[in-house]
Amino acid sequence: MHPTDSHRLHAHLIGRQGSRGLLNTPALVLDLEMLERNIAAMAAFARDSRIGLRPHSKTHKSPEIARRQIAAGARGNCCAKLGEAEAMVDAGIGGLLITSPVVSAPGIERLMALVARSPDLMVTADHPDNVAALARAAATAGVVLSVVVDIDPGMHRTGVASPEATVALAQQIAAQPSLRFAGVQFYCGRHQHIESYAERKTEITERTAYLKGIVEQLTAGGLKPAIVTGGGTGTHAIDAALGVFTELQVGSYVFMDHQYNICDLRGDGGLPFEQALQIDARVVSANTPGMATIDSGLKSMATEAGAPPILAGVPEGTSFRFAGDEHARITFPEGASGPGIDAVVTLVPPHCDPTVNLYDAYHVVKGHTLVEIWPIAGRGRSR
Amino acid sequence: MHPTDSHRLHAHLIGRQGSRGLLNTPALVLDLEMLERNIAAMAAFARDSRIGLRPHSKTHKSPEIARRQIAAGARGNCCAKLGEAEAMVDAGIGGLLITSPVVSAPGIERLMALVARSPDLMVTADHPDNVAALARAAATAGVVLSVVVDIDPGMHRTGVASPEATVALAQQIAAQPSLRFAGVQFYCGRHQHIESYAERKTEITERTAYLKGIVEQLTAGGLKPAIVTGGGTGTHAIDAALGVFTELQVGSYVFMDHQYNICDLRGDGGLPFEQALQIDARVVSANTPGMATIDSGLKSMATEAGAPPILAGVPEGTSFRFAGDEHARITFPEGASGPGIDAVVTLVPPHCDPTVNLYDAYHVVKGHTLVEIWPIAGRGRSR
Numbered sequence: 001m002h003p004t005d006s007h008r009l010h011a012h013l014i015g016r017q018g019s020r021g022l023l024n025t026p027a028l029v030l031d032l033e034m035l036e037r038n039i040a041a042m043a044a045f046a047r048d049s050r051i052g053l054r055p056h057s058k059t060h061k062s063p064e065i066a067r068r069q070i071a072a073g074a075r076g077n078c079c080a081k082l083g084e085a086e087a088m089v090d091a092g093i094g095g096l097l098i099t100s101p102v103v104s105a106p107g108i109e110r111l112m113a114l115v116a117r118s119p120d121l122m123v124t125a126d127h128p129d130n131v132a133a134l135a136r137a138a139a140t141a142g143v144v145l146s147v148v149v150d151i152d153p154g155m156h157r158t159g160v161a162s163p164e165a166t167v168a169l170a171q172q173i174a175a176q177p178s179l180r181f182a183g184v185q186f187y188c189g190r191h192q193h194i195e196s197y198a199e200r201k202t203e204i205t206e207r208t209a210y211l212k213g214i215v216e217q218l219t220a221g222g223l224k225p226a227i228v229t230g231g232g233t234g235t236h237a238i239d240a241a242l243g244v245f246t247e248l249q250v251g252s253y254v255f256m257d258h259q260y261n262i263c264d265l266r267g268d269g270g271l272p273f274e275q276a277l278q279i280d281a282r283v284v285s286a287n288t289p290g291m292a293t294i295d296s297g298l299k300s301m302a303t304e305a306g307a308p309p310i311l312a313g314v315p316e317g318t319s320f321r322f323a324g325d326e327h328a329r330i331t332f333p334e335g336a337s338g339p340g341i342d343a344v345v346t347l348v349p350p351h352c353d354p355t356v357n358l359y360d361a362y363h364v365v366k367g368h369t370l371v372e373i374w375p376i377a378g379r380g381r382s383r
Numbered sequence: 384m385h386p387t388d389s390h391r392l393h394a395h396l397i398g399r400q401g402s403r404g405l406l407n408t409p410a411l412v413l414d415l416e417m418l419e420r421n422i423a424a425m426a427a428f429a430r431d432s433r434i435g436l437r438p439h440s441k442t443h444k445s446p447e448i449a450r451r452q453i454a455a456g457a458r459g460n461c462c463a464k465l466g467e468a469e470a471m472v473d474a475g476i477g478g479l480l481i482t483s484p485v486v487s488a489p490g491i492e493r494l495m496a497l498v499a500r501s502p503d504l505m506v507t508a509d510h511p512d513n514v515a516a517l518a519r520a521a522a523t524a525g526v527v528l529s530v531v532v533d534i535d536p537g538m539h540r541t542g543v544a545s546p547e548a549t550v551a552l553a554q555q556i557a558a559q560p561s562l563r564f565a566g567v568q569f570y571c572g573r574h575q576h577i578e579s580y581a582e583r584k585t586e587i588t589e590r591t592a593y594l595k596g597i598v599e600q601l602t603a604g605g606l607k608p609a610i611v612t613g614g615g616t617g618t619h620a621i622d623a624a625l626g627v628f629t630e631l632q633v634g635s636y637v638f639m640d641h642q643y644n645i646c647d648l649r650g651d652g653g654l655p656f657e658q659a660l661q662i663d664a665r666v667v668s669a670n671t672p673g674m675a676t677i678d679s680g681l682k683s684m685a686t687e688a689g690a691p692p693i694l695a696g697v698p699e700g701t702s703f704r705f706a707g708d709e710h711a712r713i714t715f716p717e718g719a720s721g722p723g724i725d726a727v728v729t730l731v732p733p734h735c736d737p738t739v740n741l742y743d744a745y746h747v748v749k750g751h752t753l754v755e756i757w758p759i760a761g762r763g764r765s766r
Binding site: 005009022023024025026027058080081083100101103104105106107110126127129130152155156157158159160161165189282283284285286287288291293295296298299300302303304322323324325326327329340341342351353354357358359360380381382383 | 406408410464509512513538541542669674676679681685686687705706708712724734741
């Protein structure tokens with residue numbers, strides 16, 4: 001049995017020239033050469049900046065991509081959820097950090113089983129009750145669990161609320177024989193997508209001063225954090241220059257998406273990364289002049305970041321509008337004639353992470369030829 | 384090996400009293416008694432109204448639910464896409480109608496293989512080129528394919544554009560020995576969610592007059608459609624009263640969701656169906672007074688229909704805001720204290736169909752006890 005529906009449908013097309021056009025649609029397509037250039041570009045940036053990388057696998061959920069990132073120098077991968085980490089450990093990926101707290105009894109039980117298989121796995125925590133529960137479970141399981149204190153940068157999603165609370169939690173961890181204080185996490189999520197580099201830099205500089213104070217306080221108290229982890233594709237250049245983080249949790253750079261494509265990532269107006277992730281769709285109905293309907297709707301891409309730009313297959317100036325769960329309408333500019341039924345149209349995902357989460361596999365292409373199919377092993381593993 | 388990640392995590396909880404509280408979250412939960420009452424209520428309505436049901440499986444993507452609908456009297460199920468139909472045929476479900484055109488060469492090849500296994504399967508078409516391609520493929524495969532002409536009700540998504548085009552396409556189908564003209568489809572998608580019953584009725588009555596004229600024209604030409612299929616949960620009472628449809632494609636009534644819960648479905652202000660589909664989430668961080676963070680974000684529910692109402696686990700008046708891919712923030716009313724970490728919070732999906740598409744299984748409960756786990760066999764089968 002093939003591991004995914006995509007393998008079942010498309011394995012016979014691998015290596016056949018021009019086979020991209022024969023994919024059943026909607027299909028999640030990944031341009032291998034662009035992906036490899038993106039991975040190499042971020043790896044070179046990190047080497048030049050003398051900073052570590054622990055790329056976030058919540059973007060790609062793929063052991064194949066994690067392996068390539070690690071081969072290029074990354075320390076491992078971050079995982080948003082325990083289920084994603086299980087998928088990575090199953091595939092032999094090490095150096096994992098779970099970036100959200102694991103608080104439930106069944107979750108903590110699974111976490112201990114995972115640490116037994118992958119001893120360098122780390123988890124974040126932000127509450128004394130959770131640390132106490134982790135310590136008890138690790139002692140019972142006979143493992144030593146590495147815990148990273150998550151610090152709230154002011155957006156009130158997760159994290160401890162003050163420098164004092166950070167120090168107290170680090171002390172609580174360090175005092176437990178079944179736990180190891182591994183460092184701190186500081187993730188400015190909402191700052192990643194500020195379009196202007198200058199504005200992003202001002203805000204991140206201010207936030208990072210707060211982090212720096214906490215790191216100094218911890219160090220003075222004999223709890224120097226071995227890792228200071230955080231940052232993302234939107235702030236990587238700023239984070240590296242400020243010199244407080246020891247490693248970056250960059251995720252979206254591997255694929256890029258429309259949200260990041262409109263951000264000035266390096267402050268020079270350039271685009272350091274390429275749009276490797278695409279969706280191929282097909283025209284299924286074209287009975288009304290000036291428009292056509294394609295087979296990709298709310299079930300084929302995340303919708304909270306707006307409509308996807310259209311990369312290929314339509315006249316310049318064509319617009320996109322969702323038309324229900326299964327379809328979208330493309331409208332051609334005045335006077336232009338558009339593609340007829342069965343024509344392929346290529347879209348750019350508005351927001352890559354939750355779009356990837358809708359598909360079972362990447363259709364990896366070189367030019368117009370399907371070269372590999374990679375399962376999205378962490379798809380739906382949000383728990 | 385268990386068929387889903389949910390089985391792996393939770394099969395041992397089946398039948399254990401109170402086991403709903405032990406589910407790893409986010410979990411898609413289905414209240415079995417509500418589901419059964421919803422199925423029975425729509426079946427009784429159809430019997431009383433002397434109209435057929437072919438419920439739409441794009442909502443549930445589950446052979447278990449299809450089987451219950453058919454046991455209650457339905458003729459089969461509709462499927463939005465070929466991939467969903469394959470999943471249903473794999474599970475032994477018959478009486479299928481694919482409600483979107485299948486236009487690509489690889490899709491048509493799969494369609495013929497499916498008809499060979501499930502001879503009563505029907506597909507919609509809206510273009511002469513597509514009908515010609517279907518006829519050629521069916522002749523080559525040695526099958527007779529039943530084709531339903533899809534008529535555009537004016538929303539320009541799919542369907543032929545005029546009465547004349549309907550008749551011409553029906554004639555083209557009837558003239559092919561490898562095809563059978565099975566009837567017409569007419570789906571007023573955007574009308575389903577008009578909140579006021581009176582407004583919805585006015586619009587649907589007008590649209591249905593157009594459909595009635597086409598049916599009369601076909602009948603006069605010796606092509607009386609055996610089925611006239613369409614309608615949905617939002618218009619079922621109006622459609623049945625108008626007497627033009629022979630069967631209804633109701634989908635969301637099995638679960639209900641927030642979008643439909645605010646619609647007056649029968650014109651009497653009552654709620655004929657219950658909120659059977661729910662999402663259980665957990666508080667993972669609670670360090671800021673007046674708010675908490677739960678483990679359900681953009682990857683746990685469809686977002687295009689707004690925020691989910693909170694059904695249980697929080698003080699009255701608590702609000703919800705998405706906070707990224709993996710999290711949401713719940714904010715308590717002034718002065719109220721909310722749940723702490725590890726507490727379970729139950730949400731109502733804003734829009735059921737694309738939410739179901741994010742999960743591998745239903746956690747079927749009776750009261751607070753997990754009683755079954757049903758795989759979502761059609762999940763992600765959008766092609």
